Amino acid sequence: MGQLSLKNVIKTFGKFEVVKGVNLDVGEGEFVVFVGPSGCGKSTLLRMIAGLEHTTGGDIVIDGKRVNDLPPVRRGIAMVFQSYALYPHMTVFENIAFPLRVEGAPAQVISEKVEAAAKILHLESRLQQKPGMLSGGQRQRVAIGRAIVRAPEIFLFDEPLSNLDAALRADMRIELTKLHKQLGATMIYVTHDQIEAMTMADRIVVLNAGYIAQVGAPLELYHKPQNLFVAGFIGNPRMNFLPAICTGVSDAGVEVEVMGQRLSLPVAPRPGIGGASLTLGIRPEHIAPGTGEAVVRVIPSVVEHLGQQTIGYAAVPGREDSFCFVLPGTRAIEDDKPFDAGFAAADCHLFDADGQAFERRVDMTTLSVPVGG
Amino acid sequence: MALFRDENTPMIDRYRWWEVAGIYAGIFAFLFFLLAPFLEGFLVSLRPLSQLFTSPYRFIPENGSFEAYSGVFERLPNFWRFVFNSFLISTAVTVAVLLLVVPAAYAFARFSFRGMAPVLGAFLAVSMFSGAVLLIPLFRLMRTLGLLNTYWAMIIPGVAFLIPSAIWLLRTYMMRIPVELNEAAYMDGASQFYTFRRVILPIASPGIVVVAIMTFIGAYSQQFVFALTFNSKTEYMPLPIGLFAFFGKQEVVWNQLMAAAFMGIAPAVIIIFFLQRYLVGGLTAGAVK
Numbered sequence: 210m211g212q213l214s215l216k217n218v219i220k221t222f223g224k225f226e227v228v229k230g231v232n233l234d235v236g237e238g239e240f241v242v243f244v245g246p247s248g249c250g251k252s253t254l255l256r257m258i259a260g261l262e263h264t265t266g267g268d269i270v271i272d273g274k275r276v277n278d279l280p281p282v283r284r285g286i287a288m289v290f291q292s293y294a295l296y297p298h299m300t301v302f303e304n305i306a307f308p309l310r311v312e313g314a315p316a317q318v319i320s321e322k323v324e325a326a327a328k329i330l331h332l333e334s335r336l337q338q339k340p341g342m343l344s345g346g347q348r349q350r351v352a353i354g355r356a357i358v359r360a361p362e363i364f365l366f367d368e369p370l371s372n373l374d375a376a377l378r379a380d381m382r383i384e385l386t387k388l389h390k391q392l393g394a395t396m397i398y399v400t401h402d403q404i405e406a407m408t409m410a411d412r413i414v415v416l417n418a419g420y421i422a423q424v425g426a427p428l429e430l431y432h433k434p435q436n437l438f439v440a441g442f443i444g445n446p447r448m449n450f451l452p453a454i455c456t457g458v459s460d461a462g463v464e465v466e467v468m469g470q471r472l473s474l475p476v477a478p479r480p481g482i483g484g485a486s487l488t489l490g491i492r493p494e495h496i497a498p499g500t501g502e503a504v505v506r507v508i509p510s511v512v513e514h515l516g517q518q519t520i521g522y523a524a525v526p527g528r529e530d531s532f533c534f535v536l537p538g539t540r541a542i543e544d545d546k547p548f549d550a551g552f553a554a555a556d557c558h559l560f561d562a563d564g565q566a567f568e569r570r571v572d573m574t575t576l577s578v579p580v581g582g
Numbered sequence: 583m584a585l586f587r588d589e590n591t592p593m594i595d596r597y598r599w600w601e602v603a604g605i606y607a608g609i610f611a612f613l614f615f616l617l618a619p620f621l622e623g624f625l626v627s628l629r630p631l632s633q634l635f636t637s638p639y640r641f642i643p644e645n646g647s648f649e650a651y652s653g654v655f656e657r658l659p660n661f662w663r664f665v666f667n668s669f670l671i672s673t674a675v676t677v678a679v680l681l682l683v684v685p686a687a688y689a690f691a692r693f694s695f696r697g698m699a700p701v702l703g704a705f706l707a708v709s710m711f712s713g714a715v716l717l718i719p720l721f722r723l724m725r726t727l728g729l730l731n732t733y734w735a736m737i738i739p740g741v742a743f744l745i746p747s748a749i750w751l752l753r754t755y756m757m758r759i760p761v762e763l764n765e766a767a768y769m770d771g772a773s774q775f776y777t778f779r780r781v782i783l784p785i786a787s788p789g790i791v792v793v794a795i796m797t798f799i800g801a802y803s804q805q806f807v808f809a810l811t812f813n814s815k816t817e818y819m820p821l822p823i824g825l826f827a828f829f830g831k832q833e834v835v836w837n838q839l840m841a842a843a844f845m846g847i848a849p850a851v852i853i854i855f856f857l858q859r860y861l862v863g864g865l866t867a868g869a870v871k
Binding site: 312 | 760762763765766767768769770771772776780781784785
């Protein structure tokens, strides 16, 4: 159990519409991540699933039952807050035991369950301490402990790692993935950090301004973004966008002219787009120096040498966002010197004037993680 | 702020010698202004009555003694009864105020409801009146209710006039408790009342202690006017009224009056020092990031 459906869910605060009709099915045991820029409604959506916010319109269905008007406990849901929200006057033991105390569970059961939860989260030696004495990572684990002790069917996480430093965040990410395997429960996780989304999710839900922009497996979003928003949001540094003009359509794909060069892109063509202005997208990591089917000469104003990568940022005439390229390894590239950025047509994405993608002809089986060895 | 520096004192806390001298001079001036009446009162209580009206006046008593302190009990055999009454009234007021104000402050801090702002404003407006302004209507009210010459006549108005400031004080404190704690408790299945009792009350306890101290002091100092007006029975008199016994027709027994005042205040001071130990800050440490 632990199947969740959102049916045309809407949330308005006064006249301001935050969530504008979201439809989503989350399967049992799935790890789903909501990502999006701040203000996209992802936290509000999570709080509605939790029962902390009233749902203005639509239905929230858990295991076939409409739960709009049920309190969180009766929805079979537990939530981990961004700020941990630990009870500062209680010991770690009492914090984790709190949901059981509310239920009025017998002392024997409480101590068994709390110790089991503490064991999973490596908190055995901390049970008698107060939250104020713990480190950030430990506090986060106590908050998770309070969620798992009740053995809910669905876990909700509201940006649980954003208060931790980078190294600890990476550790907790791995621990959360392990926890998901261990418990097998449905987890819904809100974050604005796309690394968390890409690494932990079975499926990612990208939200933009109250709508779902795209739902899909992490690599699907990376390789086949359905629109400009997802293309720009997933991937870091973000995808470069160049203005392009459609010059012809063939069975092989769409021919475009971009910055004075002709390219034939292997994307699903649509009728009647000859002469239309389109947007070509190319990821910074798909750019190679000097070679490729298309070569764009740019002058990087800033070059970052990370050792593992070399990243350059250049201004493009007529566009506000800069053109970025990422080269593997340490390269001898200087700022304010011309650089020839080459890329292959097969790596390009193409979007129409409304920002909708032309479907790329890529074989997802070769681009996805192999299943079952 | 560290006035005396050693090599570990950070730059921001370092002062020149004349700055230190200035700070201490300022502290001394304020404290002297505040404490001089108490000092003189204490010195008066050590002096025989005849020395009090000598000219030129001298602050330091010659052959001072604690004779006046024992004299209090001869002139005022039920002195301890008055002290007890003062305590009883103040304690009852404090308990009643806390019982009413703690849930009210929580409601004002956490819930928003129609008419909340006017009610809070009204509380503020009421506390601008001193009790003395409303003595006549209060007297009629007490007479109608048949409460004159009882402890209630001193407790009820005391409670009424101390509630507004207590609500404002505690509400501010409770607003600083993170709302996430309420939400977390709600997610864990706790009812509003359970959350209030098990989560909010313990965290708010330093604020409640502050309100208790303020209310106790307030009740102790304001009972004079109510006791004077609404009570004429000796056995219910609080200390400030009891001290009227030292105002004779011919003369005022100043040294015993001062001695009695000091003895009457002493227990209250001790209680407040005791409560102060519970004023620990940072109780919410570790609750949210």
